[in-house]
Amino acid sequence: MISQETIVALASPSGAGAIAVIRISGSNAIAIAESVFQSVSGKALSRQKTHTIHLGHIVEDGKVYDQVLLSIFKNPHSYTGEDVIEISCHGSTFIQQQIIQLLLRKGCRMAQAGEFTLRAFLNGKLDLSQAEAVADLIASDNEASHQIAMQQMRGGFSNEIAKLREELLNFASLIELELDFAEEDVEFADRSQFRELLTRIEFVLKRLIDSFAVGNVIKNGIPVAIVGEPNVGKSTLLNALLNEERAIVSDIAGTTRDTIEDELVINGIGFRFIDTAGIRETEDVVESIGIKKTFEKIEQAQVIIYMMDSSQLALDDESLKEVWIELEKIKNQFPLKALVVIGNKADKLTNDQVVHLKTNIPNILLLSAKDKQGIDDLKNQLLSFVNTGALRNNETIVTNTRHYDSLLKALEEIQKVRFGLDSNLSSDLMAIDIKQALYYFGEITGEVTNDELLGNIFANFCIGK
Template identity: 55%
Template sequence: MLNQLLENTDTIIALATAPGKGAIAVLRVSGPEAITLTNNVFTGKDLTQQASHTIHFGTIRDEGEIIDEVLVSLFKGPNSYTGENVVEISCHGSGFIIQQLVKLFLKQGVRYAKAGEFTKRAFLNGKFDLAQAEAVADLIAADSEAAHQAAMNQMRGGFSRQIAELREKLIHFASMIELELDFSEEDVEFADRSALQTLINELSLIIEKLIASFEVGNVIKNGVPTVIAGKPNAGKSTLLNTLLNEEKAIVSDIPGTTRDFIEDELIIEGIGFRFIDTAGLRETEDRVEAIGVQRTYEKMKKASLIIYLFDINQTSEEELQEQITQLEKLEIPYIAVANKVDLFSEGALPEYLKNHPYILPISASSLNHMEPLKAKLLEIVNLDSFKTGNTIVTNVRHYESLVNTQTALSDVLSAIDEGVTGDFLALDIRNALHHLGEITGEITTDDLLANIFSKFCIGK
């Protein structure tokens, strides 16, 4: 912890924009000496005399030689992103210019920032809690409307407020029980056990809903792994190409063309679906194809959703029923899709389709047939709870802490039923408070913080 405190007195620098050539690049400097050290190399107004949240044009020079014309934005602590003095230097996006500017600051004793160090300082300086800090990384990584909305809600404190309310209610009872311990010789009871039991039941229901929301949250954050499976020549690669509207996979009438899986993502109404085209399912003596078939089964077992595609011209009702039975054994949501219906004249589809109304008839090569399939995909994912504005858990660390909290609350209920003494009851409540506190950062360790912020990009 001492090393961490010493590190936070440093002034740090990093590139805040993406690396590579561009019109503009932004260097971020944060720390107690950020404004003073920038002023040492800046020619223009005296930055130390300027107001916060102002922008100034000038040049940055190294021993009199101009490196670049820049715009310098000033943010004085504590009213800045990190809570410290922050300077953002907008320069031309040349790799050489960026390198020269960084070297110039390093010569003045500025340190290059570690991954996520700006956001870590913001957390340590109380600008937001740990759950909100993690949402910053999620917001940067968001590549769909739903992921963006979930990250924005968390960053603005929606999830944190709910956790804080839960902790506050528990803290009240914990303090009452702790007070009882001070008067243990007088056999008094400040905390009504029946009221505590009612509260724990209420909190358990809320946490149970939050835990259950993680399934949806994981879909929102990481996309839906969707395997396209079926026998050779069912049209799997054609379906992938049509969904993506590009020639992603090789299409051939030769069975076994796809030997390995091909993967790409498509956003459907704000939800990311990771479609995986796989090798055709069949017995084969071709060693390479057999490996591909084995990988298909492995992908199917790990998928969140399976599109099972079959050629309606080549599949009997008995064979289809056998395939459906095998699918159901996986216990993974699936959509049975009858392909190549375009080869039938209108009204001439096999009669057995009437016995299986859940089967979706399509022509994989037709864009017109993709809309019903997309609608079915969204129906199965079912994001009603997200659309109604309920809090959604998207972070696996938060999920684990909630599960641990639920276990601790269950221990509290058992302790009440068994009539245990106040000291053991207080221990179980403190355990629940500890796990809730891990989510927002009331309870942290250096290792936890290092693990969280190491996953951020440098410059954020």
């Protein structure tokens, strides 16, 4: 399936910059590069050692395109496992295109999205889960997602799966051997050891499956909806969290008529804050549309920050009862979402009023968004919703939906095998479920694959990687 064509693409971001990197990979990479490169030392490129860098010019028929640095990586000691050339040229988009077009005329083909990493996988330089981690590493925009991608790219996840698969495969071989000697009625596979193995595999699979909830949050960020009545300080809170004037603030109720979103990284975890229109009864058509969008954003959020003006609530017990009713509505309507109750404008409260509020609304977080008091307490409470213990312990965390799906299916098959073992089913029936479990393990790392699967995975990569 590995294409023998030599491919080329821009490996650095498109657009003008100080330098650009053009990558070539394939059996003719060195020969094609040598046909357009003149070293200042006069040495032939094909005779140079791998992992060396050479200064020279890209030329065609006496025309000099640019002075460049050219790096050589000879197979199999390269990213793709093939001969690879990387040309570092000046970052003019004109120069980039001129050099790429020249290489195309000399016999290269434009690389498809993810084709360099696809070749690395097909040549055994990476397994499939490691290849997917490359894309996650490129897309990582906070410390936590970067840490997970690096751990997976180094093979942490692959090693766990490979070890389980190898042990299960050994027992599968013994089960198959029993089938060959069915008439002798012998057991080559120790059933007690097999039961222990299944218990261990189930434990690991459940841990990996459970980690997906955390991994998905870390990878994609946690959506947080800031809701409440008009003029309680929702936009001021957003500005305080982001430390910039992102949302318009005024004393006029209903100023925010559309949702405003922005992201903030707190201790390596990404949070996507959504400032919503104030919830109230209104005849204003535009404001009504904004309120409708507020409820849509609450549906999408994982955390709801319900905000109130504490300076008003502290003096009015009737308002406190209304707040209780509103909070119960939110909890009943969104039972699976984390809820943070905030009393804003706490700088206006007396000590007695603070005690009164905390007594009547347990777990309320009092702060002053305007003065940025209590913002760190809010950040800590948001972080408490994310289980980062696995990160600190360097445990494997699953972030890929495809891996999650295969793990679920593998667990289902392992549980079928356990049921067969406990029910004293025949070896041939257990062998079917074991093979299916091995199939799903193989799907994760790439021992089992097909062209359609690879096409779907690598189509999401950027060109040049």
